[in-house]
Amino acid sequence: MKKVIEKYPLGAVVLLLPFWIILYIGLQPLADAFVSLTNLPPGEHITEALRFFVFEVPKVLMLLTLVVFGVGIVRSYFSPERTRKILGGKSLLAGNVLASLLGVVTPFCSCSAIPLFLGFVESGIPLGVTFSFLIAAPMINEVALVLLFGLFGWKTALLYMSTGLLIAMIAGYVIGRLTLEKYVEPWVYEVKAGHFEMVEEKILFSQRIIAGIDAVKEIVAKVWIYIVIGIAVGAGIHGYVPENFMASIMGKSAWWSVPLAVIIGVPMYSNAAGIIPIVQALLEKGASLGTVLAFMMSVIGLSLPETIILKKVLKIQLILIFVGVVAVGIVVVGYVFNLIY
């Protein structure tokens, strides 16, 4: 199987895609059939929780596989080196917009945050522009978007993406205007990076498909367990927590719910895969969309481990300003959505 895919990657994808679509369409009847096999009485808590679980787990995993594959191909066109080249010499505002967008498509993991930061600063990219990238990259990731699309629908996924981009652009711009270069560790500016020329090999499309398959292997292997646990907890909430239970705590009328959600969310560290299924169940029980969005963004976008890593290159004042500016942006987004919906 593996050999065949490596030899005929395009053919394998073309053949597997219809199979994927048929299976995806068939998931609901399959899940219903499975639930009716268990002879549990329909409408009971346990039955509905089980139905939710056996439908959502394969659905989300299938969506994830497809999207991670697609994103893997897209990312093979981008590299941090290329992104740096694109961002070089851009003015502040245009740079912020561009950096946020590139943050979405450039491959990024928080363990690379420092080399990336050094590389950006060293080639003269303004601090604010660098921050736009560093905010957008973790906040808007393919796993979050898939889960939002799969569990909430495309409108919410789009909303999350566009508000996330907006926060990255504005927060980066604000940080840029504050001229905080003095809060960067001085050694950062002394780094003389050697400029090796990455041999830009001509990459065949079949190699990009293999890059997509590799991305699936890597990411799905890493997050599937969080998705299963997240959906299991979500299924429990779905089946057992009474309707409108969350309304008083996370509902619209509770004005303090948005800042509270952010304060709880910032130090919490979970990847998108674990948190979103839980959040979806909360929404169903009366939590309001703005509060839920704010909570999700603060958990995914601002993570404690990443800020600790950044401590090596940034003074504490700048880290606090960075977290503060982003947190304020998220709170504003939360309120706006509570107002609209």
Place this chain on the structure above:
Amino acid sequence: MIIKVLGSGCMNCKTLESRVIEALRELQMDAAVEKVQDYQQIASYGIMHTPGLVIDEKVAVAGFVPTVEKLKEILIAHRST
């Protein structure tokens, strides 16, 4: 031949290091494998994307973990130059 594995101790860097050692053993090549964890040094090679692999001061890999097979190809290519 001096091989340096660049990275700050994340999962990928450890995987890369063990694969390099594996590839060397399979090729029966002798080389010193060093770990570089200092960010300043990592940056001095110009890579922005860990893990990185540097063979005789030349960047061979940046930003991904190649398979053992691919590493063998890289090592052989470097040996012949």
